[in-house]
Each structure stands twice: as structure tokens, then as C-alpha cells.
Amino acid sequence: MFSYLKHPVCTLLLSTALLNGCAATSALTDFYQPKSHDDLYLRGGFTWWEADEAFKVEESADNVYSVKTELIADGQPYEFRFVDKDWTEGSNCGYLDKSNQIIEVNVPANTNCNSTNENFRFTPPSSGLYEFSIDFTDEDNPLTLVKKVN
Helix, strand or coil: CCCHHHCHHHHHHHHHHHHHHHHHHHHHHHHHCCCCCCCCEEEEHHHCCCCCHHHECEEEECCEEEEEEEECCCCCCEEEEEECCCCCCCCEEEECCHHHCEECCCCCEEEECECCCCCEEECCCCCEEEEEEEECCCCCCCEEEEEECC
């Protein structure tokens, strides 16, 4: 009697088919699961561009992630972006185009999470606590917003 499992070529083909099936299932599962963005950090000159736990975003509303920080209004712009710990492609969020580079209070800016050096610039009009947020309600067109917290 012929045993498929004892024949090396059959064993190899069967193993490959099983592994490919598992990989396809994993890819489909990943495709259908909503992306989480809670691994992002607000990074900029005020964090020395590090992924500081004090600047890790939290989900503040459905698909909106934010963090608050104190800023001093000295007339100089703060450069920033939202990025994960490893500067991963797809999790490196800066301005979409030059018209969105300068952030003004309460004015949403189009954001590109596949950017490289497109840092936002924000000059606070007064010293105080500001909330920086990124809105992924439309996953393909995220928005960045800065607002003053009273």
C-alpha cells in the first residue's frame, strides 16, 4: 500500500499547501480587522522626536486619537507629526501637501500617514494646554487638529 506521508515529495507538497492555506487565512483576517492607531505618539521638537510615553495617543472618540501638552507661545513654531515607535510605513503621519503644513487652532489639516519628512508646524497664539488629535473616521483621509484646552 502506498502511503503519501512516507513519500518525501508528497509530504513536501502537503506541507506547502497547508502553510499557504494558513497564510491566506491570516492575510484575510488581517484585511477585515479594523486598524488600531493606539500605537501612535505625538513626536516633535518638544519630545526630541522620541516616542515618549507621556505623548502616546489615546482614543478620545470613535477613531479619533489625541494627546494633550503644555506649549509656550514664544513666536516660534513647533514641528510635529504622529508616528509609532519604529517610524513604520503607514504609521508616519505628517501633512498631505504643503497647504496643510501650517496648523492653525481648530482648523483640520489633511494628513498623509505614508509621509517621510512632512512635519506639521504649529505656532501657539498663547501659552497653555493644547490637544493634538488625529481623526481616522475616514481611514483613507485622516485629519489632524490642534485645539486649545480651557
